[in-house]
Amino acid sequence: MILVVGGSNQGKLAWTLRNFGYKPAQVAEGENLALTLPLPLEKYLVWHHLEIFLRRVMQQEWPADKLEKLRAELLGLPENMVIICDSVGGGLVPVESFDRQWRELVGRVCCDLAAEASQVWRIFCGLPQRLK
Numbered sequence: 001m002i003l004v005v006g007g008s009n010q011g012k013l014a015w016t017l018r019n020f021g022y023k024p025a026q027v028a029e030g031e032n033l034a035l036t037l038p039l040p041l042e043k044y045l046v047w048h049h050l051e052i053f054l055r056r057v058m059q060q061e062w063p064a065d066k067l068e069k070l071r072a073e074l075l076g077l078p079e080n081m082v083i084i085c086d087s088v089g090g091g092l093v094p095v096e097s098f099d100r101q102w103r104e105l106v107g108r109v110c111c112d113l114a115a116e117a118s119q120v121w122r123i124f125c126g127l128p129q130r131l132k
């Protein structure tokens with residue numbers, strides 16, 4: 001799998017589609033993807049807004065065993081699958097406990113994904129920087 005990270009509105013999706021030759025119809029959106037396991041990604045090559053999906057998972061209060069199954073699925077995604085995630089760990093520490101826990105989850109998941117990914121890219125102002 002390939003991981004693409006960067007701040008909000010930095011051109012991650014546009015760069016991914018252009019760089020890998022994928023089409024908008026091949027993009028799953030984190031806010032619309034069903035909260036089920038196995039993940040309903042069979043017709044997609046790009047998963048945009050992983051951080052939103054993880055927020056929705058937290059709002060559903062998935063139990064630890066289900067979160068571990070999700071983690072295993074994420075780490076086992078196909079080689080050509082691109083996961084795009086906004087960086088959410090910068091700036092001020094949120095006041096709300098839920099928001100702090102969400103940032104922590106997104107950071108940990110991205111660390112796990114980066115360790116297993118064949119490529120890791122950071123996009124800033126539409127410019128790519130290969131990290132791995």
